[in-house]
Amino acid sequence: MPLRLVAGRHRGRPLAAPPDRATRPTGERVREAVFNILAHAGYGPEGGDAVADAVVLDAFAGTGALAFxxxxxxAAEAWLFDNSPAALGFARKNAETLGETGRAHVLRADALKPPPAKARATLLFLDPPYAKGLIGPAIAALSAAGWLAPGCLVVAETAADEPAVPGLHLLDERRYGIARIGFGRVAG
Structure with missing residues (x-):
């Protein structure tokens, strides 16, 4: 079954993804649940939608499913980081297919050693490989490099059995099968 966008102006449009699942895109049902929470939980400016007009950083982007x-x-714009040339190829192809090359900035970058900030994200997606303890170090590195705006909302995906996300003031947490999604703000 192809990977598709769930809602909005590109609703139903397919996304390119590797057939071997070397990259693990967040599934449609989980993305739908996450974005419903972002739209209705009051985490955005003045208690509104956290996605509308957001500057998004998808720091372990893979195919870019969350950013797209x-x-x-x-969202106003999105920055997509990944180390994998193959994953970035899919993200670039998706940006082109969707006509989003002007708003989607795809960079070969390491979330643990990010380049100096070119934008300040108001919404950060972190979906690294499971069970490697990368979320806390990524938040610290991205913050130090200037990528996170004050009050940046973080959506972090981990394996359901991983410990709580360090460096995050947790607002909510949900389990979806083998995944756990934490919503929070950068601690401190």
């Missing part, structure tokens, strides 16, 4: 879902739903 955010753009489809009204």
């Amino acid at each position: 879902e955010a753009l489809s739903r009204g």
Whole structure:
């Protein structure tokens, strides 16, 4: 079954993804649940939608499913980081297919050693490989490099059995099968 965008201006449009699942895109049902929470939980400016007009950083982007879902739903722009040339190829192809090359900035970058900030994200997606303890170090590195705006909302995906996300003031947490999604703000 192809990977598709769930809602917004690109609703139903397919996303390119590797057939071997070397990259693990967040599934449609989980993305739908996450974005419903972002739209209705009051985490955005003045208690509104956290995605509308957001500057998004998808720090372990893979195919870019989370960033492109955010753009489809009204984010202003998205920055996509990944180390894998193959994953970045899919992310670039998705940006081109969706006509989002002007708002989707795809960079070969390491979230643990990010380049100096070119934008300040108001919404950060972290979906690294499971069970490697990368979320806390990524938050610290991205913050130190200037990528996170004050009050940046963080959506972090971990394996359901991983410990709580360090460096995050948790607002909510949900389990979806083998995944756990934490919503929070950078601690401190």
